[in-house]
Amino acid sequence: MGVTRISKGTKNGLIVRPIKxxxxxxxxxxxxxxxxxxxLNLFRQDSVIIIGQNLESTKYGRKDxxxxxxxxxxxxxxxxxxxxxxxATINIIKDYTIQEKKRVTIPDVLEDVAVCINAxxxxxxxxxxxxxxxxxxxxxxxxxxxxxxxxxxxLIRLKT
Amino acid sequence: MNFVNRDIxxxxxxxxxxLEHIFKTAEKMEKDGYDDTLxxxxxxxxxxxxxxxxxxxxxxxxxxxxxxxxxxxxxxEGTSVMKGESLKDTIETVANYxxxxxxxxxFDGSARWAADITTNRTKRGHKKVPxxxxxxxxxxxxxxxxxxxxxxxxxxxxxxxxxxxxVGDLKYGRTxxxxxxxLSMYGCKLMYVAPDxxxxxxxxxxxxxxxxxxxxxxxxxxxxxxSADVIYMTRIQKERFPDENEYNKVKxxxxxxxxxxxxxxxxxxxxxxxxxxDEISVDADxxxxxxxxxxxxxxxxxxxxxxxxIMGVIx
Numbered sequence: 001m002g003v004t005r006i007s008k009g010t011k012n013g014l015i016v017r018p019i020k021x022x023x024x025x026x027x028x029x030x031x032x033x034x035x036x037x038x039x040l041n042l043f044r045q046d047s048v049i050i051i052g053q054n055l056e057s058t059k060y061g062r063k064d065x066x067x068x069x070x071x072x073x074x075x076x077x078x079x080x081x082x083x084x085x086x087x088a089t090i091n092i093i094k095d096y097t098i099q100e101k102k103r104v105t106i107p108d109v110l111e112d113v114a115v116c117i118n119a120x121x122x123x124x125x126x127x128x129x130x131x132x133x134x135x136x137x138x139x140x141x142x143x144x145x146x147x148x149x150x151x152x153x154x155l156i157r158l159k160t
Numbered sequence: 161m162n163f164v165n166r167d168i169x170x171x172x173x174x175x176x177x178x179l180e181h182i183f184k185t186a187e188k189m190e191k192d193g194y195d196d197t198l199x200x201x202x203x204x205x206x207x208x209x210x211x212x213x214x215x216x217x218x219x220x221x222x223x224x225x226x227x228x229x230x231x232x233x234x235x236x237e238g239t240s241v242m243k244g245e246s247l248k249d250t251i252e253t254v255a256n257y258x259x260x261x262x263x264x265x266x267f268d269g270s271a272r273w274a275a276d277i278t279t280n281r282t283k284r285g286h287k288k289v290p291x292x293x294x295x296x297x298x299x300x301x302x303x304x305x306x307x308x309x310x311x312x313x314x315x316x317x318x319x320x321x322x323x324x325x326x327v328g329d330l331k332y333g334r335t336x337x338x339x340x341x342x343l344s345m346y347g348c349k350l351m352y353v354a355p356d357x358x359x360x361x362x363x364x365x366x367x368x369x370x371x372x373x374x375x376x377x378x379x380x381x382x383x384x385x386x387s388a389d390v391i392y393m394t395r396i397q398k399e400r401f402p403d404e405n406e407y408n409k410v411k412x413x414x415x416x417x418x419x420x421x422x423x424x425x426x427x428x429x430x431x432x433x434x435x436x437x438d439e440i441s442v443d444a445d446x447x448x449x450x451x452x453x454x455x456x457x458x459x460x461x462x463x464x465x466x467x468x469x470i471m472g473v474i475x
Contacts, residue, residue: 120297122267126246146269147299148170150363 019048022069024091024098025081030054032084033064039080039158042068060087079113080158082106086137106134114142115157118149130159163469167275168292171302171338176345183310185465185474186458194464198473199228205258206232207250208294209241209265214434215294215304218459219262219467226464226473231257251277255289260470268297290470298332304433305338307462311455312390315429319343325351325384327414328394328439330360332401335433336394337364340375344368350375351384355410358396381414385423391416393432393439393452417441424449431455 028036033051042049050067057063073081073090081088082104092100110132116123123130123146131145140153161181167173174182204223208216216234223230233239241250247265251274254261263274271293278289295301313319324343326336330352340360343350350373352360359377368375378384385391393416401407421430421444432440432452444450468474 116269118268120266120268122247122265122269122273122296125267126248126273128248128273144269146272147297148172148363149268150366 017050018096019050019067019069019093020096022047022067022071022093023073024093025066025068025085026063026089026091027057027060027087028064028066028085029060029087030062030064033066036064036081036084036088037066039084040068040071040073040077042066042071045071047071076113078102078104079107079110083110083114083140083156083158086140106137106140108134110134110142112159114151115159116144116147116149117151117155117157118144118147121147121149123147163466164472165288165290166470167271167279167290168302168466168470169271169275170293170300171305171342174302174342179306179309179342179345182306182462182465182469183313185469186310186461189464189468190461194222194225196225196227198468199223199226199471202228202260202471203258204228204230204467205254205261206230206234206294207254207261207263207265208232208234209236209263210295211235212264212294214456214459215264215301216262218456219292219294219463222460222464222467225460226467228467247273248277251291252281255281255286258289260290260292260467262292262294263296264294265296268299271296271300292466292470295334298334298337300338301334301433302338303459303463303466304335305342306466307455307458308335308339308392308431308433309342310462311429311431311451311458314458315451316389316427319346319348321347321349322389323349323351323384323387324390324392325353325378325381325388326360326392326394327353327381327416329358329396330354330394331358332397333394336360336392339392340364340373341367344371344373348373351378351388352376353378353381353384353414355379355413357406358410381416381420382423385420386425388424389428391424391428391430393430393436395432395435395437395439412438415439415441416444418443418447421447421449 033053048069052065054062088104090102091098112129114132115130122128132142135141135143141150143150206216220230236242255278275291282288293302330336396411398407428449429451430449434452434456
């Protein structure tokens, strides 16, 4: 595993070497890159990981970026990323070229992605699949299918 | 309008027109009497994980009045829940024995989960067993709300545009949450009387704001007593407090006696989902504005109407 943290002076992340095959997660809000890497368990694998923090972004001012070799994301992982970085783009790299570019979107229904924060909710008391509805995207707010408890942006907890 | 095999989980699942249909059905049953052949072949399961007097007994009374059989447990003592059985396994099992389940459970959202379980069973070729929420934790108690609305409609001749005050434990009280959601459809002015620590929770407040409901918070009954059409008292629920010291700080904080009640409009009605502890003095019971025992009585026609509509024996 290799982690490169770049604070300033980058030119669109090109200071970081390109990857041959893998995934680039771009347009992550500054400071959230490590959180996404941890959530995706990227530190527990042997592949090369490059995390850029506080890079200049023409769209958003500052951004984080993750490059990970030989790792491709599942759809539930897209959903999880959307909750932390709603504007993130995912580039799938094959043989040094971008084969596919996707924007994450927060789905209307999140199944087993995040947990209800109401401690007395049945989904936290018994083995019940979590199910939350996105009732607002900016600011992000999720409502539990079971107990109707509403959870706002900073309090949202992802299912581990 | 289709009620057949419908789950009653949240009051928010119902439109104003559907509620009116339930009220008219209940009204007709009260007027014409109950037909004890309507549910003669039906079995109703009453699964009460938490204590209840009115909800369980009025469902039982309604079911028997319509000729149904009831099978039940009241408290988990003596059931396999004591051996650690999950709600899913209990529902999967009981659904084999009955046509409809009424459930009260301590966890929020348990009724929706139970409804999902019996809906999933239909994919395995079983008939749908509808779930009626008899109270899920501090979340909702929709049939209480239906009988509350029915009581308001019966005593005031309407629900639209009334001033309704809710007093006491507005934080943990599921009946006031459900009642607030329902009254949001009727353009009522809502007045919440509680200490700061027991005021209406943020998620209910957010709902009211989103739906442009007129509401205000108060700290004294005296602020609302003369203008309210309905005063809805609630008990400070000791069992819902995580900390007994917090309970001791607020217990007995709001009390209505005959003298205070005499300041209300003559047409106003004092309601309470019951049980009461000391928030309404016994000396208020004979005041013409006191309506809580009649309100509890309205549980039978409302629940009889629901059972008949859901079982599809009347339209």
